[in-house]
Amino acid sequence: MRRVFLLFLIASLLGCNNSIKYTKHLYFTMGTVLEITLPENESQYADSIYTIFKRLDYLFHPTNPSSDVSRINKNSGRWVHVAKETADCIKKSLIVSRLTDGDFDITIGKLIQLWHFEQEGKYTIPPEDSINKYRVFVDYRKVKVDGDSVFIGKGQSITLSGIAKGYALDLVREHLSKWGIKSCIINAGGDMLILGEKNGNKWRIGIQSPWENGYLKVLDIKNKFVATSGNYVRYIKKQDTLFTHIFNPLTGQPLEYKKLSVTVIADSGYLADGLATALSVLGKDRAIKLADSLNVGLVAVYDEDTVINSLASLYVEPTR
Numbered sequence: 001m002r003r004v005f006l007l008f009l010i011a012s013l014l015g016c017n018n019s020i021k022y023t024k025h026l027y028f029t030m031g032t033v034l035e036i037t038l039p040e041n042e043s044q045y046a047d048s049i050y051t052i053f054k055r056l057d058y059l060f061h062p063t064n065p066s067s068d069v070s071r072i073n074k075n076s077g078r079w080v081h082v083a084k085e086t087a088d089c090i091k092k093s094l095i096v097s098r099l100t101d102g103d104f105d106i107t108i109g110k111l112i113q114l115w116h117f118e119q120e121g122k123y124t125i126p127p128e129d130s131i132n133k134y135r136v137f138v139d140y141r142k143v144k145v146d147g148d149s150v151f152i153g154k155g156q157s158i159t160l161s162g163i164a165k166g167y168a169l170d171l172v173r174e175h176l177s178k179w180g181i182k183s184c185i186i187n188a189g190g191d192m193l194i195l196g197e198k199n200g201n202k203w204r205i206g207i208q209s210p211w212e213n214g215y216l217k218v219l220d221i222k223n224k225f226v227a228t229s230g231n232y233v234r235y236i237k238k239q240d241t242l243f244t245h246i247f248n249p250l251t252g253q254p255l256e257y258k259k260l261s262v263t264v265i266a267d268s269g270y271l272a273d274g275l276a277t278a279l280s281v282l283g284k285d286r287a288i289k290l291a292d293s294l295n296v297g298l299v300a301v302y303d304e305d306t307v308i309n310s311l312a313s314l315y316v317e318p319t320r
Contacts, residue, residue, distance in 0.1 A: 019199040020183070029053045030060075030165055032189025042181055049172050049186065056168045059086050060160045062109070068150075069160060073109060077154030079146070087148045089160055089167045089270070096163065096274035097140040099294065104278035105249035107143060109157030110134040112247070115254065135252035165191040166227055166273025173269070191227045191273050204317075210259040210301050217299055217308070218317040221265070224297075227272035229280050230261040246280045255280060259304070262287070265297030265312055272296070 020039050025046035027034040034053055036046045059082075061067040065074075068086040096104045111134050114126045142153030152158055160167075165188040172186055173193060183196035185203060194203050202222045206215035210230055219226070229246055246255050262280045266272040275296060279287035284302040288309055291298035297312030308316055 022198070025050075027053070030057045030168070030188065031161075032165070034189075035185075035187040037185040037187075038181070039183060042179075042184075045176075045179055045181060048175065048179075052171050052175065053165075053168050053188065056085060056089075056164060056171070059083050060089070060164050062112075062159055062161070069158060072150050072152055073157045076152050076156050079149045079151045081149050084148050085167075085171070087145050087150055089163065090143065090150055090158070091145050092167060092270040093160065093163050093274065094140060094143060094145070096271065096278065100275070100278040100282070100290065102140060102249055103281040104162065104274050105138055105140045106158045106160060106162070107138050107140055107152065107156050108247050108249050108252075109159045110137050111252050112159050112161075113157070131252045138249050138252065162277040163270050163274045165189070166225065166269035166271070169193040169225060169269030169273075190229065190276075191269065192225065193269060194221050194224050194226065197222050207261070207263050207299060210261040216261060216301065216306070219265070219299075219315045220317055221315045224265050224267065224315075225269040225272040226263060226265050227269070227276040228261065228263040229276040246277055248281045259301055261301040263297075263299040263312075264291070265299075265315060266294075 022037050023040050023043045025036040025038070025043065027050045029050065030053060034050060036049050038046055058064065059068045062069055064070055068082040072080045072082065090106070093106045111131070114130055114134055115124060137156045139153065142156060143158070144151040169186060169188065169191060176184065176195060181195070183198060186193040192205065194205065197203070202220040205219040205221055205226060207217050207219070207228060209216040247253070248255060260280060262276050264272045264275045264279065266275065279291060279298060279300065282290060284300070284305055284307055287298060287300060288307060291309050295311060297315060298307060298309040299312045299316065300307040
């Protein structure tokens with residue numbers, strides 16, 4: 001499913017005469033635009049970065065019958081051998097589920113299908129009895145991983161869409177170290193890896209405002225993963241209510257906000273991505289408490305309230 005950018009790299013890629021020049025490379029994968037910004041003399045690695053995303057997109061794809069996720073879902077109640085990346089990503093998702101007491105849960109697959117959020121332009125509001133019917137299958141505690149084998153409960157269906165891009169960025173970070181790349185930006189439609197500095201300065205990253213064109217806040221940042229979730233890009237509108245694509249696993253319903261934007265700053269991609277979803281579900285007060293306890297940055301909008309926790313304030317540019 002196509003998504004627009006919720007995070008933006010600010011400033012020119014060129015710079016002064018003695019500065020390193022950067023090139024931008026665009027691809028389409030995981031339902032979004034993948035934007036890779038590399039030093040000009042290391043631009044040959046862009047295709048290799050894209051290949052990592054492309055492989056995971058194949059393994060995690062919810063409707064491709066030969067993907068690992070599809071095979072797991074077709075064989076619910078039985079162990080399924082999968083690629084090591086799939087098993088590892090599911091392990092990481094279970095970590096986020098435990099940290100959030102189930103407010104992030106990959107076993108919402110049947111509910112995603114019910115609302116047709118995997119299909120662009122086919123979103124629908126299902127009847128309450130259908131939601132209740134499939135909500136009983138949501139329980140991350142039934143998911144098991146043993147080596148490269150995965151088990152989900154009978155009738156369950158998983159989706160990795162809430163963590164896949166962040167996990168991909170973690171794998172990319174490992175390869176960047178092997179390749180000796182020390183400065184770059186990888187932006188996957190709202191999930192970003194910010195590595196090193198640009199010509200001696202931290203990177204400037206703009207968070208899209210949910211109210212208007214322009215930025216909610218601007219971050220000065222390096223060596224972090226940043227992920228943003230919001231309800232102003234993908235949603236169903238009924239009267240004055242926006243039903244976002246972000247689900248509350250406990251109710252089986254998508255979130256209802258007039259405006260919602262949650263940006264997480266963390267040391268790993270999977271954690272930033274998963275928490276951007278979970279902290280959307282938690283609401284303002286509980287989100288601040290959890291973000292502080294996990295030592296991650298939080299910049300968020302819940303309806304009319306803008307939240308910046310103490311860690312995020314270290315990266316947010318002062319308002320001019």
